[in-house]
Amino acid sequence: MTKPASPAAAVPRRVCILRLSALGDCANVVPVVHTLRAARPDMEIGWVINRTEAGLVADLPGVECLVYDKHGGRSAFRALKRQLAGRRFDALLDMHASWRANRISRLVSAERRIGFDKRRARDAQRLFVRERIPAIASRHVVDGFLAFAAAVGAETPVLDWRVPIPDSDREHAAALLDVARDTRPILFISPCSSHGMRNWAADRYAAAADHAIRAHGMRAVLVGGPSAAEQAMGDSIAAAMQESPTNLVGQTNLKQLLALFEHGRILLTPDSGPAHMANATDIATISLHAATDPRRSGAYRSRELCVDYFAEAAARYRDSTPDALKWGTRIEDDAGVMGLIPVGAVTTRIDQAMTQA
Incomplete structure (x- = not known):
């Protein structure tokens, strides 16, 4: 025992x-x-x-x-x-x-x-x-x-997510963003999780990005890994936008992605690796939750900015409440679950983050 x-x-x-x-x-x-x-x-x-x-x-x-x-x-x-x-x-x-x-x-x-x-x-x-x-x-x-x-006796927590980033990776990130020329505040969109059912729809990411550009003079930058699914999502978001984003999907490794985030004001992402990596920087992270419980996996340093529709998903797909579900439950068995999150809930968080900045 x-x-x-x-x-x-x-x-x-x-x-x-x-x-x-x-x-x-x-x-x-x-x-x-x-x-x-x-x-x-x-x-x-x-x-x-x-x-x-x-x-x-x-x-x-x-x-x-x-x-x-x-x-x-x-x-x-x-x-x-x-x-x-x-x-x-x-x-x-x-x-x-x-x-x-x-x-x-x-x-x-x-x-x-x-x-x-x-x-x-x-x-x-x-x-x-x-x-x-x-x-x-x-x-x-x-x-x-x-x-x-x-x-094991280390009782004083150190809430530090930083990892070493080589100067060469920071230089690569700065060159990709052309930060010397374009000084607008950056909204990064990392739209894909390794669990596809956690992803929001491309047209909704596009609408949120257009709002950030028009309401706050931001620059929208799409990021992600080199997989075909991530490339397709980036292309779909760019095609659905009325404004023009910068598409850097597939152009960075993990350290270079962190170096990009060091230049950002806001990161918009589902429950994903980048949502948690970003805790290593000062970026405000808006993480999207309907398939997963943000009390378990929300971006830790930006929990007040989580968009939380997990209770709605629990009621619709499990006839339950978040507290009644077993810890760690994911509602990833229906393609419509992330559709519970409306664009307005996300643009409100963008406005909130820009007000706090």
């Missing part, structure tokens, strides 16, 4: 974090790294993480990414096993509850093995750990992650 975790007498020196993906979740683990290192600057952290997400966090001070390629099958598992062979950690922070992560966790040798509390755990994670973080009132994933740091 697993027991509640209790802070150790001293913050341990060698810690293994197990969080493979997704991009937004890994971005939200970064404050845990800063919290642990603030409590013990000489801490050595091994982070078992998927290859794509490692591109964001691999150069954090004191962190060694133990990269696992989730598309690599048995050979990837064997490669990770070789990386972990002979290593011994003081504590394993098992921050990924899945059957894949359970199997991987068995490769980690650690004196303490700490997993999620009952509400957050799933896929029988309890069988692979010896302790659990205490139950906390907050639903947000960030607060759940920070409870792991507290469980």
